[in-house]
Amino acid sequence: MTRFARTRQAGRELAQVVPRAVDVLRSDNPDWSAASASGARQLGEVAMDELVVTGMTLSAPPPELTHPLSYYEPAAQELSALGVDGAHLEPEPLRISMIQRKRIGALAYERVTFEHEPAMPAALAAAGHAGPATAVVHLCRHDEARRPWLVWVHGAGQGSATDLLLSRARRLQRALGVNVALPIQPGHGTRRKEWPTYPDTDPLDNVAGMIRAISEARAVVRWLGPQAASVGIGGISLGSAVAALVSHLEPVDAVALYTPIRGVNAMIAHHLSRWGETGQGREAAEMMGSDVVTALTSVIDPLNALPTPPSERRLIVGAWYDQMAMREPALVLHERYGGQLYWHDGGHVGHIFSRRVQRVTEGFLRTALG
Secondary structure, three states: OOHHHHHHHHHHHHHOHHHHHHHHHHHHOOOOOOOOHHHHHHHHHHHHHHHHHHHHHHHOOOOOOOOOHHHHHHHHHHHHHHHHHHHOOOOOOOOEEEEEEEEEOOEEEEEEEEEEOOOOOHHHHHOOOOOOEEEEEEEEOOOOOOEEEEEEEOOOOOOOOHHHHHOOHHHHHHHHOOEEEEEEOOOOHHHOOOOOOOOOOOHHHHHHHHHHHHHHHHHHHHHHHHHEEEEEEEEEOHHHHHHHHHHHHOOOOEEEEEOOOOOHHHHHHHHHHHHOOOOHHHHHHHHHOOHHHHHHHHHHOHHHOOOOOOHHHEEEEEEOOOOOOOOHHHHHHHHHHOOEEEEEOOOOOHHHHOHHHHHHHHHHHHHHHO
16 A cells, blocks of 8 residues: 555545544434533444544554465464463463563552563474563562552553552552453553554454463462452453453452453454455455454353352453444353343543543452452
8 A cells, every 4th residue: 555545545544534423423313412521421322432542553564464374274273272371371480570660640559570581382483483482571569468450461552650640549459459450462552562463454463462461460369369458450442351261261259340441453353444445454354354263263252251250250341332342242251151231321531531440440349359
């Protein structure tokens, strides 16, 4: 795609941000109007989703097919045969390399780094995805007393210290007595320029990246266990899949998923259509949504997992007009997991700032973590 064609495509997509948002809202409710306060808020939230997706998709390099679909077939066969439990092996114990005391505004936290090498399935190791990497987790804690811990897994494009503010770590500390651990996913935050790159448009890279993220989060959960009164795990968007798989593989006390996804490759496939109905975008979208890639992704699909906490300690928060993760994953995961389902009546980004979502979250954590 030439620079001129790319600019023209971006212009077309940006011009459709608000019209698309209006269509989404009116298709669900023909009487919807932006004239009311709630209608204006919904329009702003859905338009923000559209803008973020358009910006993230079109600001990245055009999708390239580095391998034919047949290249992924052996890995897909191996991983689908292994299943979730066979693909995610025991993580190595967390051994701290460094602790740095930091502050963002009035919030004090610690940045903990540790070397971690997940045990990768043979097909992923053969493709160059094995090996150690420097992992990072941010800790926001009161003191040395045994308290409940919430391990919070951020979404795509996040991973900075500001996520401690977005997760309201200080309020959770003060109002609920809950400490917060925020593992930084590969390719995000302070790890953005380090190996491995994650996520991207290669489906094998994405599976390996999430297996690594899950292994690192499991190491954090196991490290916190002996010093915690209870441990819960939560995640938003891309992090929701990590949280769901960790809650299946580790005996945590509670799990909360916010605007969840099912498969990172399927979500990328859905949004690659913004590159157009022909050419690279269409070819990449078709490959990412193929049966082969679906089989490849099966070991990181939360629908193939079942959380260890009982149903009363499971929470899913969906956004009814979500244009990033979409509505369907929350519906199917709730059907599989049971537990509490709460719908935010706006978009993917907007639920972060919803006071109702905050109240639901705090009520859940009080009951589930004690």
